[in-house]
Amino acid sequence: MTTLAAHSGQLTLRGLRALLRQPFYVAITLIQPMIWLLLFGQLFRRVVDLPGFGGATYITYLAPGVVVMTALFASGWSGMGFIQDMERGVMDRLLVSPVRRGAMMIGSLAYQAAVTVIQSLIILIVGRLMGARYPGGLLGLLVVVLCAVLVSAAFASFSNALALLLRTPEALIGVANFIVLPLTFLSSTMIAADLAPSWIRAVARLNPVDWAVVAGRSALSASPDWNLVSSRIALLTACALAMGWLATRAFRTYQRSV
């Protein structure tokens, strides 16, 4: 267990070190989330005049949604790291070293989680500057970040599994794009659930992105529904664990084909 943690930590550090060496990429990583917030915040500003938003400003409504959406978008690309490692021979070197496959997976997920935490904080701070209010306080903010990390773990696992199974960047990009945008729109990320058609509401109830957005938004509100929050966090945790386990199994398929 300690070996697993130590190896995972080493692989996480490897990713973060490589990230910090690319200032341009760091800049994109930091600026991108703000763009979403500014863009959607402006575009849909008047949408709160419609019923269903509970009287808050749109930026207050939107901020937790953008946190989750950004975690989703970033983690969808996670598998590119694996593909790069395959192309560079790093993957095969790691696979014939004593490192556990679980550690390779956790290392990648922890790296994504670190990026997600930083991006989430930026969005929440910029959102506050744009006028968003977080009456749920520190606890509410922690819940939002936790939900974002869980979404990131689930979808980074999914992306890593795709990388191990498909093994080409083109295929991974195709599938990631196919999945990520619909998941965002089939949720209450940008529009109150009451305004969406009933079939979208039905699908959203099964959508982990919606679980995270609903839990985060509730936790940030003046009167959080803790039953809702804890049940959604439980679902997200189960989803992340299941995806992580399946993705780790995908190493076997990869190794059969090399």
Added chain:
Amino acid sequence: MPVFPIVPAFPIEAIDLVKRYGDVTALDGMSLAVEAGTVFGLLGPNGAGKTTTVKILTTLTRPDSGAAHVAGVDVLRRPDAVRRAIGCVAQKSGADPEATGRENLMLQGRLHDLPGRALRARCAELLDRFDLGDAADRLVRTYSGGMRRKLDVALGLVHRPSVLFLDEPTTGLDPQARAELWAEIGRLTAGEGLTVLLTTHYLEEADRLASRLAIVDRGRVVVTGSPEELKASLRGDAITVELATEPPGSAVANALSGVAGLGAVDVDGRTVRARAESGAAALPAVLAALEGAGVAAGSATVARPSLDDVYLRHTGRAFHADTEELVG
């Protein structure tokens, strides 16, 4: 821990490995055994099954059938124990280009659970030994091909493995970098008692580094021996005659059948190869016979047997022609 009924006698042993990728049979009954403390060369063209053999022995992938032991451990049953005992330098560089040489070595050592202080000393020692000291803290993507390859070998050695796999270690290197790496590999078995499995498609490399060789063709070993034994088994010199024009049908074979002491005549386009106990003595008779048959010779050479000839003899194809065909 399982009890082995028979203690494997060899640090590397493969028994009748078969591996298919779809319709392609990569290994078709590959067997080999490597003695402790020696460099064993697997020699063959690309596509012969050398890399697949290494992938199975290093636990990267599994065979469809067959068995293998490395460092006394069953490769299929206990891959984790094998991974702790081996170092592996794959055909494709495995170093992370976005990290420095030292960071690559440190990570590899940590994954082998080497303690910090000892690991730092080991990394410094290896960087020094492979002449990478000045480049240690530069990103690997700035390294030349030769430096990168040396780092690959260092990565394979960080944890002082007892068995080292080198899969085409010098492919793509310039002659000077190749010579440097050869010198380092030569020192490995001499100084540290390592057992090394080396794959190569350079005859010169096999001849120079390996104390025993297996020639691999189409997924199996066709002949094994020391380079000297293999060359000696051919008995006699190689005579090569380049003809001025392509000879008609069996004209050459008919003409040369009358030359005393000449064996193993092989015609490949305009190239005629034959063996003779003494090449210098047989050459005039060969040229005279060809001229008598109306086949004009352009040039002729006599050479002591080389591994090239061994390869030709056991696979029926000239080594380089074969390699180029498969590479191209």
